[in-house]
Amino acid sequence: MRMMAYIEDVPGVAAESARWELYRLLGEPRRLRLLGLTSEDELSIGELAELTREAQPNVSKHLKQLREAGLVAVRRQGTRAFARLSPELNGDPVVADAIQSGRELCVRDGSLGRVPEVIRARDADARVFFESHASERPDAPAREWSAYLTALRTLIPRRGLALDVGTGDGALLELLAPLFDRVIAIDRSEEQLKAAERRLSDWKYEHIELIRAEYDDASVAARVHELGGADVVFAVRLLHHAPKPQEVVALLASLVKPGGQLVVIDYQAHDDERMRDDRADLWLGFEREELFSFADSAGLNEPEVFAIPAARYGPGPDAHLQWQVLAARREDN
Numbered sequence: 001m002r003m004m005a006y007i008e009d010v011p012g013v014a015a016e017s018a019r020w021e022l023y024r025l026l027g028e029p030r031r032l033r034l035l036g037l038t039s040e041d042e043l044s045i046g047e048l049a050e051l052t053r054e055a056q057p058n059v060s061k062h063l064k065q066l067r068e069a070g071l072v073a074v075r076r077q078g079t080r081a082f083a084r085l086s087p088e089l090n091g092d093p094v095v096a097d098a099i100q101s102g103r104e105l106c107v108r109d110g111s112l113g114r115v116p117e118v119i120r121a122r123d124a125d126a127r128v129f130f131e132s133h134a135s136e137r138p139d140a141p142a143r144e145w146s147a148y149l150t151a152l153r154t155l156i157p158r159r160g161l162a163l164d165v166g167t168g169d170g171a172l173l174e175l176l177a178p179l180f181d182r183v184i185a186i187d188r189s190e191e192q193l194k195a196a197e198r199r200l201s202d203w204k205y206e207h208i209e210l211i212r213a214e215y216d217d218a219s220v221a222a223r224v225h226e227l228g229g230a231d232v233v234f235a236v237r238l239l240h241h242a243p244k245p246q247e248v249v250a251l252l253a254s255l256v257k258p259g260g261q262l263v264v265i266d267y268q269a270h271d272d273e274r275m276r277d278d279r280a281d282l283w284l285g286f287e288r289e290e291l292f293s294f295a296d297s298a299g300l301n302e303p304e305v306f307a308i309p310a311a312r313y314g315p316g317p318d319a320h321l322q323w324q325v326l327a328a329r330r331e332d333n
Contacts, residue, residue, distance in 0.1 A: 025069055026098040029105060030054065031062045035085065036102025038072050040115050041244075042084035047118050051111040071095065078273050078284045122243040122282050129280035130168070130189045163230040163255060165215050166238035170196025176234070177205050182227070186211045186220055216251055229257025236265045237318075240283045246294050249326075253298035256330040262300060264291070264326040268307065272321065279317060291326040300328035 025031060033052055037043060045063070049056045063083050066072040073086045089095060106112035162176045167185035169192055176183045177200075185208065187193050193210050200208060213220050215238070224230055233252050239245040249264065256262050267285035275281040288305045295303035308323040 022069065022094065025065060025071075026094065028062070030058070031066060032098055032102035033105050033109075033111070034059070034062055034066060034083070034102070035071060035099050036104070036106040036112060037115065038083050039085045039099050039103060040106075040112060041119065042075070042082050043115070043118070044080055044082050046080075048083065051106075051114060051118060078271055078276070119243045123241055123280075126241045126280035126282065127188070131191045159231060161224070161227055161230045161232075163224060163233045165233060165235045165252060166241075167196055167210075168192050168236075170199045170210075172234060172236055173200060173205075173208055174203070177203065177208055180231070181207060183208045184211060184224065184227075184230075185209070186213050186215060186217075188212065188214050215248065221255060224255045229260065230255050231257060231260045233260070233262050234265075235263070237267075239264060239266045240281045240285060243282065245283065245286070245290075246297055249294040250298040253295075253300050253328075253330060258330055259332040260330050262295075262298075262326075262328050262330070265308070265323060266291075266326075267318070268322040268324050270321050275318070275321075285321065286324075288324070291324070295326060295328040298328075299331075301331050303328040 026035075030052065034048060037048060037051055043051070045056055045059055048054075048063070049059045052059065060081075063072060063074060067074050067083075070088065071086055072083050073088075075082045075084075085099070103112060159180050161182045161184065162180040164172050164176060164183065164185040167173060167187045168189075170185060173183060173185055173196065183205075185196065187196070187210075190212055193212055196210060211220060211223070215235075233256050235248070235252055239248060242248040249262070252264075253262050269285040269287045269290075271284060273284070275284065291305045292303055304325070304327045306325055308325060310319070310322070
């Protein structure tokens with residue numbers, strides 16, 4: 001039984017005993033610091049160990065005690081565990097004071113200010129991976145596809161601007177170019193964008209704009225908003241590389257014009273840890289409920305989540321995984 005519930009539900013001496021146990025639990029500075037850090041963001045055990053300069057077994061031990069008391073929530077992703085302040089805290093002033101004390105300890109030792117740096121470092125391996133694998137060009141779609149897709153343009157009600165976020169070597173651009181009046185593709189990897197240029201070199205498209213930038217770069221938002229927003233924003237296999245996927249969905253949603261669509265393609269939740277080492281993946285896919293939650297938090301309407309049949313994405317290092325689509329609409333003004 002969680003301590004917070006125990007304190008509330010058991011009267012008399014038992015409740016008083018539980019209260020003293022709470023004071024004891026919160027009297028340990030290391031646990032206070034963990035409360036302070038997890039109140040800032042969801043962090044892995046390894047990240048908390050790095051920030052607190054404690055051994056991972058010690059961090060795990062203290063987190064276990066805080067979890068059993070109902071003060072933190074722990075979420076597992078494959079072999080990794082991530083901790084955050086429990087969303088079910090009941091406003092207990094003692095707990096609130098403890099969290100504030102923990103944050104103050106972390107401000108003094110500098111660990112709280114390093115949280116954004118630690119989160120940004122999550123995708124360091126991904127950066128190296130994509131710079132070094134840009135030359136792995138898969139088979140391009142048949143040239144006839146351009147003609148077929150041009151003929152299908154009339155089936156797409158809004159075809160002004162498409163934004164491809166994390167375009168990689170530009171495979172999706174060959175499909176978007178015949179359908180939209182303008183296409184903007186962004187990627188942070190110079191090598192990937194060079195590969196995209198090579199892919200498109202024979203097509204002589206003049207309405208595709210390649211931008212080297214992070215997806216959260218202010219210049220990207222400024223460019224898209226200058227054009228009135230995107231009719232469709234695509235993010236293909238981007239989320240599992242993003243340090244904070246929910247924030248990425250919210251950011252991408254902000255680039256969609258009213259009435260436009262956000263389309264995200266990523267993996268269903270899986271347990272293949274090799275994808276972390278071989279493909280620099282941060283997250284082992286996502287549950288359907290997570291994607292619905294991301295869309296809801298971003299203020300998107302009419303979300304759909306559906307699987308893509310394996311036969312449609314062909315061979316490759318991730319062909320054994322189940323792909324899925326999140327499609328949602330931004331409300332009209």
